[in-house]
Amino acid sequence: MSEKNTNLSKAKRRIERDIVALGIAVAAILMFVGTGSAVLPQILRSWMSGTEGPDNFIVNALLLNIALIIFGMRRYRELVVEIEHRREAEETAKTLAETDPLTGCLNRRSIMPATDALIADCADGHEATAFLMVDLDNFKQINDLNGHKVGDEVLENTANRMRRVLPPTALLARLGGDEFACVLKFDSRSPDTIDQIATQLIAGVAKPQVIDGMSIEITISVGIATSVAIDVRDKEKPEAQLLMHRSDIAMYHAKGQGKNRYFWFESSMENELRFRNEIETGIRRGISAGEFVPYYEQQIDLETGKLVGFEMLARWKSPELGIVNPTIFIPVAEEIGVIAQLSEQLIEQALTDAKEWDPNLTLSVNISPVQLRDPWFSQKLLKILVKHNFPPSRLEIEITESCIHENIGVVRSMITSLKNQGVKISLDDFGTGYASLSQLRSLPFDRLKIDRSFVGELTDEDSCEKIVSAIISMGDGLKMPITAEGVEDERILEALQGKGPMKAQGYHYGRPESAADVRKRLEPKGLLSRAGEPPKRAEEPTESAFPRTPQQRNQA
Structure with missing residues (x-):
């Protein structure tokens, strides 16, 4: 100054x-x-x-x-x-x-007064103002895979395509990153005009962009709010700020509904967002308070009917919400960047619980795709095993097919590190992704898990029996044992029997249980570790067990 x-x-x-x-x-x-x-x-x-x-x-x-x-x-x-x-x-x-230097659009600083001026112009008569919040779907992935130069060109091309769709008097702003705002006048008696513009924006941006010989495809999610719906009680807040807030909520709703679409703002969306914020706050607090606990689902050998292990499933014992299913909090934990901390906390507790079981019982743990982006993940997991003196041969980690495509080189390095120490690796939800035979051969998986969506339809008229049989044959050819998820009743169990040796799990054998209930189940069967018997000591991982990427070697 x-x-x-x-x-x-x-x-x-x-x-x-x-x-x-x-x-x-x-x-x-x-x-x-x-x-x-x-x-x-x-x-x-x-x-x-x-x-x-x-x-x-x-x-x-x-x-x-x-x-x-x-x-x-x-x-x-x-x-x-x-x-x-x-x-x-x-x-x-x-x-x-006042403008964004990359796209030539207005910026966040200038769009607000410009929107207020546009709203003032529409104060009389039948004209109203619409605020469209536009966010590019999966833009970070394009940046990561192709570099920021290509990402910048995608942003420029997207801005130009939106200009061609919008009326000449409309305002177009880049609010930052991959987020844009479109503000325009329309006849309040014909709101379908905004629907048409939103549809044209989505269709126009979705056309492939050829950059440096590469075909780049990008989609957008759009949220819409208009000055028509502003209540008198809302006048205390600046109208431009209110429209931006509401269209932002609608845009995130569009993303949550599958992306590449648009939604008009509704009051219920604000309630959903408020609930989402409460979930985020609750997750952060719950991690510190130890509210997340492991539950265990039985895994049974189909040939002998014996219990051979458990899969760990996360549960959230929230003081306000009760027992929360992982399908609700896991995606949120991944988005806010705390999934690694949450998962490691659960794994440590599960290893402590599993040390009380018979040493022949295995423990399966699901790994988030976000965790596999961390090049140090395998080292962290092996150190946890050493810390708890847990034999690596009893641990089986499960990764989904989608993880393979994000960074196959890093995934291969991690799998190799873990297998060198005796940890087993399963490919989870097999059949629902895009894993190729060459990937199955090149990546040293120990087991395939058939997704419950196929197993659950074995007894239907239009059954998936051929698909299940093909996966079992593939596993046999690749010398990979099979686990069938979703065995919900006796009919499914009968349909699976006779298809070869495999493990099965599902509600037919019982609901997931807490550690205390597992101990009650194992004690009568003599499957708790014998008192006074020292557990098998886990060996300290060697330096050679950690194949390093060039980035890791530089950091070291």
Whole structure:
């Protein structure tokens, strides 16, 4: 701020000097008029008749007047040019302050007053203002895979495509990152006009973009709010700010409903968002308070009917919400970046519980795709095993097919690290993703888990028996044991029996249980570890067990 004030003071002093110079030039002109009218005729007569000319002092004074006039006029011209340059610089600075340099759209700072002005213009008559919040779907993935240069071109192309759809009087702003806002007038008696524009925006942006020889596809999610729906009670908040808030809520609702679509704001969405915020706050608090606990689902050997292990499932014992299902809190924990902390906390508790079981019982743990993006994940997991003195051969981690495609190199390195120490790796929900045979051969999986959506339809008329049989045959050919999820009743169990050796799990064998209930189940069967028997010590992972990426070697 002090530097800015210094520059203003310098500019002020320059202007003052220029004004003085201009005053001198004006005075010189007046003097020239006064002396020149008397001296110039004498000079002319002297030249023409050869008589003595005017006094040298007066001639010199006249010449000085002329020099001062030239100096003053020249400085005045420079002053005019400088003022023009300064005006252009101020215009440029204003443009830079109000627009996004990449796309040429308005920015977050300027869209709010522009929206308020547009709302004021629509105060009378049937016109209203619509605020469309636009967010690019999965833009981070495009940036990560193709680089920021390609990402910037995608943003530019998207902005240009939206301009072609919007009316000439509409406002288009880039609010930051991959988020845009469109603000426009419309006839409040024809709200379907906004539906048409939103549909055209989605369709226009969805067309493939060819950049550096690559075909890039991007979709958008759109949320809509209008000034028509603003209640009198809401007038306390600035209308532009309220429209942005509501359209933002509607946009996130569109993302939650599958993306590549639009939704109008509804009051219920705000309640959902409030609930979502309560879930986020509850998750953060719950991790610190130890409210997340492992539950265990039995895994049975189909041939012998014996209990061979458990799969750990997360449960949230919330003081306000009761027992919360993982389908509700796991996606939120992934989005807010606490899934790794939550998962590690659950794994540590599960290892403590499993040490009380018979050493032949295995423990299966699901791993989030977010965790597999961490190149240090395998090291962290092995250190947890050592900390709890838990044999790696009893642990089986489960990863989904979608994890394979995000970064197969990192995934392969992690799987190799864990397998080198004896940890088993299962491919979960097999059949619902896009894992290829070459990936199954190149990645050293130990087991395939058939997704419950196939197993659950084995008894239907239009059954998935051929699919299940094909997966079992594939597993047999690849020498990978099979686990069938979703064995809910006796009919499904009978349909699976006779298809070969495999493990099964599902509600037919009982609901997931707490650690205390598992102990009650195991004690009568003699499947608790014998008191006083020292557990098998887990060996300290060796340096060679951790294949490192170049990035890890640099960090080391």
